[in-house]
Amino acid sequence: MSALKNCKVLELAEGVAGEYCGKLLADFGADVIKIERPGSGSPTRALGPFAASGPDGERSGLFAYLNTNKHSVTLDLSSAAGRATLARLVERVDVVIDDHASGWLKDVGLDPERIAEQRPALVLCAITAYGQNPPEDRVHAEDLNVFHASGWGYHTPSGARDDQPPLKGAGRFMASYEAALEAALCIAAALYERDESKLGRFIDIAKQQVLASRVDYVLGQMAAGDMDVSVDRGAFDLHGPAGIFACRDGYAYIWMSAPGHWDALARLLGHPDWMKAFPERWLERECTPERVALVRGHIAAWLKTQNKDEAAAAGQKLGLTLVAVNNAGDLRASPQYAFRGFFADVDHPVLGTVTHPTVPYRLGATPARIASPAPLLGEHSAAWLAGLAGSANA
Amino acid sequence: MSTIARGGPLQGVRVVELTKVWAGPYVGKLLAFLGAEVIRVESLGSIDVTRSFGVADINKAPGFQAVNPQKLSVQIDMKTPQGVALILDLLRKSDVLVENLRPGAVKRLGLGYDAVKAARPDIVYVSMGMHGSEGPLSYQTGYAPCFAALGGVSALVGHEGEAPAGMNVRYADSTFGAAAAYAATVALLHRRRTGTGQFIDVSAVECMTSMIGDTVMDFSLNGAIHACDGNRHPDMAPHGVYRCQNDEWLSLAVASDAGWCALAEVMGHPEWATHPQVRTLADRKAHEAELDRLIAGWTADRDAAQLALELQRRGIAAAKSRSSVDLVADPHLWARGFFREVQDAAGAARTIVGPSWKMTRDAAIGDAAPRLGEHNAYVFGEILGLSEAAQRELADTGIAH
Numbered sequence: 001m002s003a004l005k006n007c008k009v010l011e012l013a014e015g016v017a018g019e020y021c022g023k024l025l026a027d028f029g030a031d032v033i034k035i036e037r038p039g040s041g042s043p044t045r046a047l048g049p050f051a052a053s054g055p056d057g058e059r060s061g062l063f064a065y066l067n068t069n070k071h072s073v074t075l076d077l078s079s080a081a082g083r084a085t086l087a088r089l090v091e092r093v094d095v096v097i098d099d100h101a102s103g104w105l106k107d108v109g110l111d112p113e114r115i116a117e118q119r120p121a122l123v124l125c126a127i128t129a130y131g132q133n134p135p136e137d138r139v140h141a142e143d144l145n146v147f148h149a150s151g152w153g154y155h156t157p158s159g160a161r162d163d164q165p166p167l168k169g170a171g172r173f174m175a176s177y178e179a180a181l182e183a184a185l186c187i188a189a190a191l192y193e194r195d196e197s198k199l200g201r202f203i204d205i206a207k208q209q210v211l212a213s214r215v216d217y218v219l220g221q222m223a224a225g226d227m228d229v230s231v232d233r234g235a236f237d238l239h240g241p242a243g244i245f246a247c248r249d250g251y252a253y254i255w256m257s258a259p260g261h262w263d264a265l266a267r268l269l270g271h272p273d274w275m276k277a278f279p280e281r282w283l284e285r286e287c288t289p290e291r292v293a294l295v296r297g298h299i300a301a302w303l304k305t306q307n308k309d310e311a312a313a314a315g316q317k318l319g320l321t322l323v324a325v326n327n328a329g330d331l332r333a334s335p336q337y338a339f340r341g342f343f344a345d346v347d348h349p350v351l352g353t354v355t356h357p358t359v360p361y362r363l364g365a366t367p368a369r370i371a372s373p374a375p376l377l378g379e380h381s382a383a384w385l386a387g388l389a390g391s392a393n394a
Numbered sequence: 395m396s397t398i399a400r401g402g403p404l405q406g407v408r409v410v411e412l413t414k415v416w417a418g419p420y421v422g423k424l425l426a427f428l429g430a431e432v433i434r435v436e437s438l439g440s441i442d443v444t445r446s447f448g449v450a451d452i453n454k455a456p457g458f459q460a461v462n463p464q465k466l467s468v469q470i471d472m473k474t475p476q477g478v479a480l481i482l483d484l485l486r487k488s489d490v491l492v493e494n495l496r497p498g499a500v501k502r503l504g505l506g507y508d509a510v511k512a513a514r515p516d517i518v519y520v521s522m523g524m525h526g527s528e529g530p531l532s533y534q535t536g537y538a539p540c541f542a543a544l545g546g547v548s549a550l551v552g553h554e555g556e557a558p559a560g561m562n563v564r565y566a567d568s569t570f571g572a573a574a575a576y577a578a579t580v581a582l583l584h585r586r587r588t589g590t591g592q593f594i595d596v597s598a599v600e601c602m603t604s605m606i607g608d609t610v611m612d613f614s615l616n617g618a619i620h621a622c623d624g625n626r627h628p629d630m631a632p633h634g635v636y637r638c639q640n641d642e643w644l645s646l647a648v649a650s651d652a653g654w655c656a657l658a659e660v661m662g663h664p665e666w667a668t669h670p671q672v673r674t675l676a677d678r679k680a681h682e683a684e685l686d687r688l689i690a691g692w693t694a695d696r697d698a699a700q701l702a703l704e705l706q707r708r709g710i711a712a713a714k715s716r717s718s719v720d721l722v723a724d725p726h727l728w729a730r731g732f733f734r735e736v737q738d739a740a741g742a743a744r745t746i747v748g749p750s751w752k753m754t755r756d757a758a759i760g761d762a763a764p765r766l767g768e769h770n771a772y773v774f775g776e777i778l779g780l781s782e783a784a785q786r787e788l789a790d791t792g793i794a795h
Contacts, residue, residue, distance in 0.1 A: 003584035016608075028580055047629055049612035061611040116754060131730055131752065137703040138713065138726065142647035144625070144633060145713035153635065153645060154715040157551060157559030165635040166643055166715055168625045169561060170550040171606045178605070181572050186751050188579040189403035189428045195586055201403070204752040209732050212721060213750040214568040216423075217416050220460025222722050223733050223745040227456060229718040231641070236562050236718070242539065244548060244558055251558055253543035255536060316534045323540045325558060327549045328613035328620070331603060339529035342600055355614040357607045360570075360600030361577035362526065365592035366584050 002029020003366035007191060008093040011035065011070065012077075012108070014042050016143075016173045017127045017207065018099030019066040020180035025095070025187065026069035027359060027368040033089070033384060034067060034375065038074045041377040042067075054350040057377055064351055064374045072375035073384045077108050088388055090119065094194070095187055099127040102134060112202045122200040123190045127179050131206035143175040143207070144168050150175070150211030151219065155236040159243070166233065178214060179207040240287055241295040244325055245303040251325035252308040254299060254315075257283055264320035265299075274298055331357075348373040402429020402757020407582060409490040410435060410481070411465070412472070412505065414442050416538070417598065418494030418522055419461045420571025421578065425490070426464040427749040428579075429757035433488075433773060434462065435481060436766055437471040438795050445766070452766055459763040463736055463746045467764035468773040469794045476793045478504045480778070482513040487777055489585075490578055494522035497532055507593045516591035518581040520574050526597035538566035545602020550609065552622030559622070569605065570598040631678035632657070635715055636690045642698035643715035646689065646705070654678065656708045661692050738762035770794055 007030040011022040019034075019042070026032040036042050041057055049061040073089075076082040087109055090096060098105055105112055105126060112132060115124050126132065129141035130149070138149070147153045147169050156167045169175075183205045190201050212219060218236050221227035229235070242255045256262065259281050266275050274294070279286055303311060308324040315322030324330065331337055332355070340362060343355050351373075359368045399405060407430040411422045419434075419442075426432040436442065444461070445452040452458075468484075471477040482505075485491060491510060493500050500506050500521070507519045524541060525532045539560060542548045548560035574596040585591050603610060612618040627633040633647045648654050651674060658666035672678045678685060693701060698714040705712035714720065727733055734748040737760060744762045774780045774788065788794040 003580045020607075024576065049608065049615050049618065051615050061615045062608045065607055065611045130726065135726060137699070137706050139706055140709055140711040141713065142630065142633075142649060142711045144627070144635075144647045145645045145711050148635065148643070148645035148715040149713040151716050151718065151721045152562060152565070154643065154717050154720075155562045156565075157561065158563040159559075162641075164553055165625065165637065167551055167553070167559070168627075168633075168635070168645075170547040171609045171620075172627055172629075173608065174605050177607070178569065178572075181569070181576060181604075182750055185424065185572060185576040185579055186403075186428070186753060188576060188583055190753070192407075192579060192583045192586060193403035193405070195583070199755070201754040206730070206750065206752075209727065209730065209750040212727065212732065213747055214572075215562075215564050216420070216568065216747040217457055217460050218564055219718075219721060220745075220747045221456040222718055223747060224456065224459065225745070226459075229722050231717045231719055233717075236564050238563050242563070244543070244560055246557060251543075251549070253540060253548065253560070255540055257537075312534070321536045321540055323534070323536055323544050325543045325549050325560075326546050328546060328606075328610045328618075331546050331610060332613060334531075336525050336529045336531040337600070340526055340595075340597060340600070342597075342603070351615070354611070357603055357610045360573050360597050360604050362595040363577060363581060363592055364594070365590055366581070 002369065003363065004028040004030035007031065007095065009033070009095040009097060010089055010093040011097045013097050013099040013127070014044070015099045015176065016044060016066060017176035017179045017183070018097050019044060020177055021125070021127065021183040021187070022070060022097050023066050023068055024180060024184040024359070027370060028366065032070040033093070033380070034070045034072050035075050035077070035086070036072055036377055038076050038378070041072070041074070045377070051351045058350040061351070061354070064348055064354065065356060067374035068346065068356070068370045069372055070375055071380035071384065072378055073381045074378040083109050085385070085388065090122065094191065095123045095125065097125050097183070101139070102128050102132045112204070115202055120200060121194065121198055123187055123194065123203070124200065125183050125187050125203040125205065127183050127205040127207065129207050131209070132204050143173055146175040146207040146211065149208045151215060152211055154233060158234070158237045160233045175207045175211055179205055179210045182210045239292070240283060241292045241299065243296065245300050247303050247306050247308040247311065249307045250327070252303055252311055253323050253325055255321040259283065260319050261321060264315065264318040267318050268315055268320055269302060344370050346370050346373050349376065400429055400758040401755060404579070405429040405757065407431070407490065408488040409433065409492060410484055410488045412491065412493040412495060412500065414494060415444055416461055416567035417570045418492055420568045421492045421520065421575045422465055423461055423463065424572060424575040425578070427757060427759060431466065432464070433466045433468055433484070433769065434764070435470050435472065436467055437469050437477070438766070439471055439473060459744065460747065462763035464759050464761045465764055466769035466772065467766055468770055469767035471793055471795050472503055472505065474793055480793065481505060482510065483778055484773065485510055485514045485517060488514065488517070489582065490518045490520065492520045492522070492574070492578070496535060497523055497527065511591070516585055516589060518578055518585060518591050518594065520578045520594045520596065522570065522574055522596045522598065524598045526600070527595045539563050541566040541570065541598040541602050545599040546606055546610065547602045550606060550620055550622060554622060554624040554626065556622060566598065566602060570596065570601045573601045573604070626682065629675070631675060631682050632685050632689055634686050634689070636693040638693045638696050638698035638701060644693055644698045644701055645713050645715055647711045649711065651675070653710055656710050657705070660705060660708050660710070734759070736760050736762045739765055739768055767794065
């Protein structure tokens with residue numbers, strides 16, 4: 001059976017953060033009802049990647065990915081009637097997920113400050129850029145801004161050049177995905193306690209803080225005064241020859257911090273003369289910029305002649321932490337991903353059969369599962385709203 | 395404080411950690427912040443390297459203290475049969491086990507899932523590995539940047555037309571830990587409802603792929619393989635990071651034509667709002683490089699924080715790119731309890747990174763990271779019910795070392 005079977009979730013979110021949070025719950029079997037605006041539906045329906053054909057609003061691969069296993073109910077929350085229906089729907093669920101700006105929930109009748117008295121058993125989770133009631137210098141934000149407000153932006157990439165700007169991270173939505181994961185964790189924990197106490201709670205997730213907390217190892221030391229703070233873009237960096245190098249068929253990443261790594265590299269390269277000039281344990285004790293540059297030069301020249309997966313396999317067998325820099329195509333071809341069943345084919349009425357990435361954890365008794373594709377806009381409105389009318393008449 | 399009720403959603407849950415470095419300990423930290431009692435099993439013979447980085451005193455290691463607040467520490471040498479038996483006794487009284495030792499290590503120690511399940515049939519057993527615990531590549535090992543490289547993240551981070559540069563080297567361990575913590579919590583809920591525990595196998599590399607799921611979908615739908623695109627965004631323009639006064643940087647994202655009108659006005663060029671070359675998103679995408687140059691020229695002699703405020707007042711998404719000084723001095727992070735003070739065993743105050751979330755009826759968080767073996771007496775005496783003589787023997791024979 002599914003772990004979150006019998007959990008009823010109402011998703012008011014219209015962004016990637018809230019929708020991914022809903023997906024994380026839905027793929028474990030939670031019953032997620034997604035409220036969509038009539039006409040255009042969720043704004044993520046208008047974001048790519050798109051399938052080549054199909055009606056607008058139903059061919060977004062982003063929406064298809066984020067909304068597996070959910071039900072779609074259209075409801076106009078700008079009308080009083082819509083908000084009255086929403087209030088009745090809220091009575092029937094355990095969890096509400098939102099990711100609109102602070103203040104929006106109150107406008108639709110779910111004031112976070114009054115929810116404990118109004119609906120004591122409800123778990124209400126709001127994901128925003130900076131938390132509820134933000135100060136005036138952080139009211140408007142996209143994921144790029146949050147990524148940069150969190151410290152990750154300023155310090156990405158490692159070893160940045162002064163004449164180039166700091167970067168946005170990978171893809172479009174890192175801040176949203178990270179916040180969604182944290183929100184799902186808090187919701188699951190809240191449901192765990194609620195089974196006994198019968199009490200819900202309000203959960204306030206701020207993307208900036210989720211991202212900043214992901215560098216707690218460094219930021220904690222800085223806050224405690226154990227590590228210097230500065231305007232140095234390399235303040236989070238580690239030193240040494242580690243890095244990404246070009247190969248014959250792409251790129252590989254090599255990590256090197258301990259004598260074992262150095263010895264493994266020597267064995268892999270057949271103990272070349274240039275390595276013999278390095279003192280013992282130089283990586284830990286005498287890691288000078290000159291030595292790092294020299295090593296990087298030799299590694300670059302060698303890897304240029306190698307294929308990434310073969311070099312990685314040979315290095316790993318000797319104890320060298322050398323890995324391929326994979327792209328989406330490499331992941332689809334990965335024997336490891338195939339072994340773990342990371343990809344799943346999902347049949348969608350408009351997109352056809354599409355291979356989805358799934359979740360990174362395998363649960364022996366209650367695996368996550370995609371039982372149904374993302375819903376068409378309003379696909380479940382009639383069933384849900386009729387059920388509601390039935391109960392109102394009863 | 396650690397051994398008394400702290401409240402929070404996971405109050406009453408006991409977690410045992412057999413973990414090293416960052417990703418495994420991060421799971422315990424999140425669960426502890428949610429109210430669980432989290433016990434690290436440690437021993438001098440296989441001490442976590444983060445207890446010794448940069449310091450002589452293993453009880454004062456800054457890195458260890460950053461990731462292990464609000465936990466307990468018990469000394470048990472898991473390389474001895476008596477130590478393993480003691481850990482199994484502890485697991486009989488625990489709910490969750492988290493391990494991120496080298497592939498296969500727990501099995502060799504006699505602490506694999508089958509052995510633990512025999513002792514505690516409904517245990518939630520969380521196993522963490524770069525590639526998960528099984529499979530053709532599970533023998534491979536690596537550190538955080540290897541996870542990001544293998545999982546498809548690194549290939550997307552870099553300047554346009556250049557080789558990938560990758561995320562900051564610190565990225566990946568904590569994300570891996572957060573995913574494992576979520577899975578563990580879901581399994582706890584399932585156990586509460588059915589009485590059944592389970593084995594959870596988490597892959598660090600797949601955690602990274604989860605952070606770029608939409609990019610992977612583009613490959614599935616269209617065969618697209620994305621190259622590094624600097625700070626570009628397919629649905630927004632301008633979308634970038636621009637140099638300001640004193641080498642500070644401003645992030646700026648315009649998601650709509652209305653946002654573009656507002657920006658044009660702030661920049662003193664209201665006529666750009668209706669200029670045929672930049673009026674719509676498609677127009678602006680076509681002239682993105684030129685727009686970036688214009689904006690960079692405009693921001694160059696301005697103060698990043700003040701400019702962000704000015705843009706915010708016009709409804710534009712902008713934020714200063716924060717350095718480590720900016721972060722530690724951020725009043726918003728202090729006001730929300732993100733940074734907070736805890737106390738160590740000697741009563742000294744220490745600042746930590748607290749939970750990312752705020753929630754009603756949350757768990758109290760008051761303890762700094764534990765000294766090695768700080769909670770031996772609690773674990774051996776109160777949890778396992780060993781007499782003082784038996785506890786002394788554990789110390790004398792080196793089992794509790």
